[in-house]
Amino acid sequence: MALSGHDTMKTRRTLKVGSREYDYFSLEAAGLSGIERLPNSLKVLLENLLRYEDGRSVTTDDVKAVAAWLENRRSDREIAYRPARVLMQDFTGVPAVVDLAAMREAVTKLGGDPESINPLSPVDLVIDHSVMIDHFGTQDALGKNIAVEFQRNGERYAFLRWGQKAFDNFRVVPPGVGICHQVNLEYLARVIWSAEENGRTLAFPDTLVGTDSHTTMVNGLGVLGWGVGGIEAEAAMLGQPVSMLIPEVVGFRLTGTLPEGTTATDLVLTVTQMLRKKGVVGKFVEFYGEGLNHLPLTDRATISNMAPEYGATCGFFPVDAETLRYMRFTGRDEETVALVEAYARAQGMWHDENSPEPVFTDTLSLDMGTVQPSLAGPSRPQDRVTLAAVSGAFGESLSKFVPDRTQVTSVPVKGGAYRLEDGAVVIAAITSCTNTSNPSVMMAAGLVAKKAVEKGLTSKPWVKTSLAPGSQVVAAYLEEAGLQTYLDTLGFDIAGFGCTTCIGNSGPLIDEVAAAIDEGGLVAASVISGNRNFEGRIHAQVRASYLASPPLVVAYALAGSMNIDLTTQPLGQDKDGNDVYLKDIWPTAREVSDAIASFVTPQMFRERYGAVFTGSQEWQDITVVEGETYAWDPESTYVRNPPYFDGMGLEPAPVQDIVGARPLAILGDSITTDHISPAGSIKADSPAGRYLTEHGVSRADFNSYGSRRGNHEVMMRGTFANIRIRNKMTPGVEGGVTCHQPSGEVMAIYDAAMAYKKDGVPLVVIGGKEYGSGSSRDWAAKGTNLLGVRAVIVESFERIHRSNLVGMGILPLQFQDGVSAESLGLTGTETFDIRGLESLKPRQMLEVVVHGADGSTRSFEAVCRIDTLDEIDYYRNGGILQTVLRNIAKG
Template sequence: MNEVEMIHKSKKHMKISNKVYQYFALSSLEESGIGNLSKLPYSIKVLLEAALRNYDGVSVTLEHVKKLANWGSDHDPNQEVPFKPARILLHDTTGIPTLVDLAAMRESMKRIGGEVSDINPLIPVDLVVDHSLTVDHFGTPDAMKLNEKLNFERNLERFRFLRWAQKSFSNFNVIPPATGIMHQINMELLSSVAFLKEEDGNTIIYPDSLVGTDSHTTMVNGLGIVAWGVGGIEAEAAMLGQPVYFVTPEVVGFKFVGQLPEGTTATDLALTVTSLLRKKGVVGKFIEFFGPGIKGMSVADRATLANMAPEYGATMGLFPVDQETLDYLKVIGRSKDQILLIEHYYKTQGMFMTDESPEPIYSDIIELDLSLINPCLAGPKRPQDNVELTKMKEEYNKIIRSSISEGGFDLTEEDLSKTTIVNHQNGTKSTIKNGSVVLAAITSCTNTSNPNVLIAAGLVAKKAVERGLNKQSYVKTSLTPGSLVVTDYLKESGLLNYLEQLGFHIAGYGCATCIGNSGPLPQEVNDAIVDNDLVVAGVLSGNRNFEGRIHPQIKANYLASPPLVIAYAIAGTVDIDFHTEPIGFDSMNKPVYLRELWPSSQEIQMWLGNAISPELFKKRYQDVYNANKEWNSIQVSEGDLYDWDEESTYIQEPPFLKEMKEQPSDIVHIKGARTLAILGDSVTTDHLSPSGAIKSDSVSGLYLQQKGVEIKDFNSYPSRRGNHEVMVRGALANLRIRNQLVPGYEGGITKYFPTGEILSMYDASIKYREDHTSLFILAGKEYGTGSSRDWAAKGPYLLGVKAVLAESFERIHRSNLVGMGILPLQFLDGENVQSLGIAGDESFETIGLNNSIKPAQHIKIKAIRPDTSSFEFDVKLRLDNVVEIEYYRNGGIMQSVLRQMVNSKNDCK
């Protein structure tokens, strides 16, 4: 049987509710003698179906199909497989630069004589405007209205560009601001679980799947949908019909047994699993959850766990489609016919998990007894640093005294005894000190979409109010729900009123505090922190707490469940043992303990049952695209090409493609490169491309002032990602980044070696560019952890960085480096900057870098010291497959795709 016959044989039909659907049967492969499908992990089956359905003999070959069908038996860590997802998901801060790139590609297509209209999404793309909201106003009934007003005032230029894109690009939809967080909208509205497409008179059914330009795209894995985060440049290629290529993944089975104990939340489980898997090491791997412990685990709880996949390092964390999936679809108002179709299709394909399903063969299996999970937090600087609640006071006191090199804050006993009076604007006074909680936020996709933990938070608030407790006056509080439905059920239950009495008024709908859009602290609190150099704390229900992310003045940040956020707002300090110390005192001056406020699981379920119904979801989403009248009233020009405004400080045509030639250059050695920065372990994309406020005295802030922008109108770094001039000045400019070339300093500065000057990263890069000097970044382990942020690669590219040499890379960021034409190089095992004696003042050249390079091969680096002596060492080329080598040869993904499209057109002439 030839390849075409095999593909034809795989096309089958099923009839459901009097309608016929065509599908690509996996069983046909086994009938043809390819693979043992019953033993494949569920995620691999989805990839296999996509390969079978998208087979074209070129980008997806029979070899790819066989590789996936025989997964596990011939695993080759250097072999790539293609994946064409059903759809793509964006948010505004990564979506805008992605769309700016597409608009720039249209300009380049015009310059090189191609068809402008070819630059168009070929698969459905949805963008949710959820990353622009900042919590300026809080703790009042009109906080949301005021924040949304500011949102439109600050971002009108960005929103106008999105409205143009909405009109200009086909296959592209925008869900407007004030609707919810992208991942919850994805769960409640966009996900079909089984995707339908009309083609050649047939209705084709296949698994819903997607990639998203946000690392927490994995949240929808909780609904059984294969999805993960990619860089925007990868997403652009996928939009234009290119497969997403990645190395054949290992799949780790994670078996749950037992049940969560009373008082433990899904957040506690997610933080525990994050810590466990980070220690295990699962970067680049798939996780599949199974076992008796997931039976009855709600989809909301599953989604909380799946959401944290970037934090535990995996590509994704999948809960296969099962009965719980179908039950969730009923709750959110999906029709009986749709649910029946999903069930029938997944069972027919062997993708539906039941108690009788054979256990797949996994690369490895981890087992966890849910009954051993305890309430916990994570912090104060990384999401994988788990702290059990009962040990929180002890661990805080340890870390606050630990040295900076140990991840601590290096405070003395004298520092710890300092207190300061805050004179509030309402005439009251309070006392803060090191460890005081000045920000408590129920925020982010991870938890504000889970009704179990939000109802729990509401019940803690209710009981606290009934006991006469209140939050501390110096705590900035906010609630930014995952969707409008969350507000509906909190109102329906009556619990929103109690949350508001503690200051947790709804501040808007968006990621907010979790991405650094926490807004300013009250001025008197901010001044007290700065004047006394206090290490204060934030407690948030988010997924990221890297240094400098949440708020520039808050150095210690802890991730926690929503009910614990309420508790810490009341206590006002992290220096407390909730087990032995009271959270506060009631009106009779009797001590109140957290255990007295904590609801039982039975209590939570009772309140849930009375508050949530399918009608809430149906009502909220029936006209979601037109619900925001202010959004719909934005006037925009129409046309295939965007009308760039040279004076804009938000949207500019990027320079990446302006000098692109029709044919690529040869791969050549890098010579005479100097070191821009030597960085340590766990350098995040927040360090490489700041998220949050733009400081007035920063290089970006000074640029904006020169352009006539007032400080109050700076907005945030994420809002400025459509303007490369702002973003390149923010590259490697995080307040907490530590460059070992300038020991003892924090912030985005470096040494310019020709003169020995200490300069900003940007100013030094300008001088190096004038010298025609290429730049290297040297780093430790897990380089590029965190959000899938394009500008963490685009910024260094514009600074002149030609290569990053690290001990290891986070998956998405390594891919983004390749996508921008930056060479990722990896030290060999056991080697690093210190072991090789690299001082940083050397110049570097590559040996063996040419058109003949192979995936993951070793090349040499020659380091030349100032005294002209030299030494050489081997490094691993982290171009992991032939496709990435082609991207690198072309100078990046965008150049590669453009040339491919032009050449394809020329071949057809």
């Protein structure tokens, strides 16, 4: 992919750094008035437009529109943005590589060259989502989990190794290295990128899109990046620009410092709650203020990580002296660090006390001195609750999970000398990129464990404990500090290097605990240091899940219950029978900072990332069949050629109105992509479970939906199959079922969809607010497409899922304010006609005609949420991949 366009505005300049010279596109040379006060995140977009300005995809008017943003602090201008690179993890990366392999085969059938399907932008895929916590609490848990991981995923890994050899610009970070976002932060990200073009070295901001919503974490380093669906990422790596509106930018002023006894996790849960309440969906958030001077970069990354939870496209921090300090701390070379400083200063992207305050669309502020110890739960990351209020809040939430339960119930555990009750913490997991990238909270967890062990405390026997660091560096400094021994004593042995529990790879509960939960219908709880706690995500038998800092995860393993107020009640007794309280084992900020200063070194990062792409012996021993196109195995249950391009010609068929559509589901508010396309375990009696059984897969080898994303047959059967989803067409029933019309028969959503498809009946899905929130899961759109859904009509969309729906050729419609399925009295017995598609324009109003089962007819207007002209093109072609494929095939 070309790195620059025509430079009509003559902004190319030379920057000398040490003995080297770099070309760059100067913002100052553009002569745009007032741009020194643009938000730094928009300066990155402006540079991108200057560099790619070619009079066609990017025009001088696009460039001027960014400067004009300053007048209204918002814009309706659509721009073409080209990120420098793409980041993937294996759950989303495998289906993306499957699509690329399918595109190679399809372009060949259309008379094109398979080599034309090749990443033009650098792509890094980090295998981090496949390790599960099958074994825990023992010294050999890590080795055993790795062995099981390779046994389960050998076929997927062989496919990725084929891709590594078959595609240019495609690197794979093997299993066991760490979580993609932490690897990105600690190693892959450069802040300022450089590359050769026409014999000159060009410097430009490091930017990216990723197939995981928490790609935003790297914004803490001043690198602009956000999550997109796999289909958008594939288009980006094939040289297609990301089409977007110049965003609104909300400024978040930080002042003060965190008080003693609080952590970065408490801060980010507070920020998440504030921004979700403010409403920042589809907007950039940029942090500023004197508080940045007291905020370590790892704390910034913690805040940026959770941008999907507060709903923003990204949470951006500017480049400053702390950025440089972190780069040196993580072992980056001095030449790179020098380039970052020189470039940021030359472009007005450097932040210090003399920097002008940016202009923002809107602002809000937080005095960090007011932050309190907190958790978030029991099922949404924005639902913050102070530590002191947790026990009471859990009691109040019981009736939400079990409507007729007003007080805590308990049952005896067979084979154990204890009873299990509602609120029992059955999983305590230090996991996920959000916190394991931050030495302050990881050292704090180790120090809590040390103090607890020294006082004679132990984890409760019903708690499944685990530690899954986000990189091998974490393991190195915990070991060097002598803290891993104490974590091991409490059952927090290292069980894997990967996402694990936060993605639902928590593995089975302790057998007798699982049996007691089922017997008593108990509302069990988990406490994890993650970023997602949606109902049904962490474990099928765990109804209440809480996000907390790593040291609080250790504390709840000791307490074993959400019914205890950790601020006033003891965690247990010491060797002499004296009560031990949380305050007795909580480290001071000085203890934590001293531990970091003494035991975390740049050399650790250099050593652990020195051979990052080599992998273990198990990885190297995988047999790879080479070739331009992939040799699909018709018997495979992991990797299959998807049907997206079946029968596709060089020209798309004309778009026609949707007539006689039946509703497949009528859903409520906050339907997440986990509800639509679960990542966790596969039930034996589900359509996906039956498919695997019919193909000779034993129940023990089902693995997870996430690991099966290379097989469309499994994934379409798993669409809307979350065990906690509630379809209003089947009131009182949880799980992926619907009422088929006009028969009135209740059946699995997949079975109903196939019956409708057989009869040639198009489908719609109807929902409420925040439809598609959560992970940037392209299978939530792909599965919807394969079930035959032509349109999704909701009150509001989460950004990434709306884009993914368009990318799969599905029409996203939004009810007008005050209109909903409830206000329209929809029951699921109706049919729908959607008119006006033949002359479709971005965000136009479309008529939806509703035909009642009694013969009545009424209509309403809905907003077409195809937002840009490029998206119109994608929709007309049946999807973004079909658009790209036709363009490549035509040459």
